[in-house]
Amino acid sequence: MPTTPATAAQISPEIPSNGVQPSGDPAPIMLELVDEDGRTIGTAEKLAAHQAPGQLHRAFSVFLFDEAGRLLLQRRALGKYHSPGVWSNTCCGHPYPGEAPFAAAARRTFEELGVSPTLLAEAGTVRYNHPDPASGLVEQEYNHLFVGMVQAAPRPDPEEIEETAFVTAGELAERHAAAPFSAWFMTVLDAARPAVRELTGPAGGW
Incomplete structure (x- = not known):
């Protein structure tokens, strides 16, 4: 289990680093298709993989906490084609x-x-x-979950994130009852709770 500080990784060599093909057209974003056991079986273009009924693909979800045990949430940018303007976990992709x-x-x-x-x-x-329901897209995902700490102030990319918030477990429950969240949020949070509790301790209330 990795426990060392993580840094931004290099982009896979199959993807042009500037996101543009030699022809000048934007490079398609490809996802890794998997079977029910998470074994790679192929690839598909990102939008095609999310069109109904959806193709099962590999994904990840990150939950980061500050030293006070508060979860960092993000509200997805309004310009995103999938689930714009809703709250979700720290990062997913x-x-x-x-x-x-x-x-x-x-x-x-x-x-x-x-x-x-x-x-x-x-x-x-x-x-x-x-x-x-809003977009008609489908999340058929085999999702890898990660928990960790954040020790610097977020500097969100406005094209990706509308706003951020640090919340306690109680504040999250109130916000979740009052504001729209991503369709997958509670599923990934519930699956990650054992690791979250190990990280934040019993006093965190997670």
Whole structure:
């Protein structure tokens, strides 16, 4: 289980670093398709993998906490095509084909929030099927979970994140009852709770 500070990983060599193909067109974002046991079986373009009924693909979800045991939430940018403007966990996304989920989690956390997590550790996996009624897209995901600490102030990318908030377990319950959250949020949080409790201690209330 990795416990050392994580840094942004290098982009997989299959993906041009500037996101542009030699032709000048944007490079398609490819996801890794998996079977029910998480074994790689192929690839698919990102939007195609999310169109109903969805194709099972590899994903990751990150939960970072400050020294007071508060969870860092993000509200997704309004311009995102999938689940815009809703609250969700610290960071979530998809590894590039061939990229280790741990490396992808560290990379994407830095890209979205401008921080590198410390003590980032694996927290298991969860498989789910969550349609998004607003967009008609479907999350068919085999999700790798990670928990860790954040020790620097977030510097969110406005194209990805509308706002952030640190919340206690009680504050999260109030916010979840009053504001829209991503369809997958409670599924990934519940699956990660044992690792979250190990990280934050019993006094955290998670």
